[in-house]
Amino acid sequence: MHRKLRLRNRQDFNRIYRGGRSFANSQFVVYWSRKPEVEKFRLGVSVSKKLGNAVVRNRMRRVIKEIVRLQADKIVDHIDFILIARKPSVSMKSKELERSVLHVLRKANLLKPYPDRKPVP
Template sequence: MRLPRKFSISNRVDFARVRELGKSRPGRYLVVSVLHSDELEHFKYGLITTKKVGKAHQRNYFRRVFRSIMQNHGEEICEDYYIVTIARWRASEASYEELEREWLRLAHKLGVLTPEGA
């Protein structure tokens, strides 16, 4: 599944609303926050990589990794959720497979994945 631009969260207000009103689960390498919204036609995702993760090329790498995970598992994600993924400073220690496994585990715990995708 290719993720068009309309699937990404671009407003600072939406990021803040997900963090304040939504549910959040921390993991070793990342934190996933979700907010259910009946008004959405499809899920929207946001990626946060701070300077604690590393220099610009490392932050860009993690954005590409998380975008790839969302593309690979996009059909399994429920349609009515805002999803924000935050990379922790330990993310640079993890492989792609570890990051994907952890993201799926946290998404499953938060109830974002459809029963077929769980």
């Protein structure tokens, strides 16, 4: 994931937590807010110490960033968002985590619509 697509500053995290919207499923919480100055999107990942030791937390962080990197073309532009991992996500496989991340992003309406897909009757 490119450096310019990451949220790093405490001020950015606080701005999103205070002024953003949130959606959740049992594995993840997403906080997001619009940021017109940003070209694509920026991602912040938060993994609590309650989930495990540093190895577990860093693995979760890496897996989440990779999932978002692979799905970057599906995510809407001009937003900042934070993905927070919850306890059930630790025991899941990568494919299940990917499905869960896409689910919470779809729930938050942060995925682009499918232009070529026809509605099913």
